Amino acid sequence: xxxxxxxxxxxxxxxxxxxxxxxxxxxxxxxxxxxxxxxxxxxxxxxxxxxxxxxxxxxxxxxxxxxxxxxxxxxxxxxxxxxxxxxxxxxxxxxxxxxxxxxxxxxxxxxxxxxxx
Amino acid sequence: xxxxxxxxxxxxxxxxxxxxxxxxxxxxxxxxxxxxxxxxxxxxxxxxxxxxxxxxxxxxxxxxxxxxxxxxxxxxxxxxxxxxxxxxxxxxxxxxxxxxxxxxxxxxxxxxxxxxxx
Numbered sequence: 001x002x003x004x005x006x007x008x009x010x011x012x013x014x015x016x017x018x019x020x021x022x023x024x025x026x027x028x029x030x031x032x033x034x035x036x037x038x039x040x041x042x043x044x045x046x047x048x049x050x051x052x053x054x055x056x057x058x059x060x061x062x063x064x065x066x067x068x069x070x071x072x073x074x075x076x077x078x079x080x081x082x083x084x085x086x087x088x089x090x091x092x093x094x095x096x097x098x099x100x101x102x103x104x105x106x107x108x109x110x111x112x113x114x115x116x117x
Numbered sequence: 118x119x120x121x122x123x124x125x126x127x128x129x130x131x132x133x134x135x136x137x138x139x140x141x142x143x144x145x146x147x148x149x150x151x152x153x154x155x156x157x158x159x160x161x162x163x164x165x166x167x168x169x170x171x172x173x174x175x176x177x178x179x180x181x182x183x184x185x186x187x188x189x190x191x192x193x194x195x196x197x198x199x200x201x202x203x204x205x206x207x208x209x210x211x212x213x214x215x216x217x218x219x220x221x222x223x224x225x226x227x228x229x230x231x232x233x234x235x
Binding site: 035042043056089093113 | 123126154159160161162164167208210223226227228
């Protein structure tokens, strides 16, 4: 597949459990983004990766949230001790990054719907 | 700081009616990009259009048209002769033109849910 893929598509967990959400970006895309879409809310930026480093993690809502990226490709978003307010759709996007005035579109995956009971 | 406002949270129209989705933005940058994305029930965001702040020319693509007016900081989206397949959530978004920390941060509105009734 040529697009961004995410797994699982749906995840139901109990409050207090840890969850891992996976994102496979488009091959060759060096930039990777995580967003959260809560009911009735827009897309909330969580974290950005350039390669394996995260220059901007300002959107992570608490220290229960962490993310990593390995090999400049796959990324995992981990939520520890999940709470009911973590229930949302978690979207991943990837893009090329270039300098100057070039703009590179973010291509989105289908998202992971997380439900915390 | 960037802000995107989509005042219409939900709109319902009857098939074949025209519908306009409003988007108002705020930015201190003089150079920026504006976008519209479509999110069908499947959940995946589909890119529709990108405009840069120097290009105020309106654009038409089939039944879709966009009206960009810098004077009112608006970037409205019109669907002509709506169809049931147009039912989705539509997001307006804004991005700085310069790279900040190596990327162009995109700010999204909360979305407008459009329901087209057969």
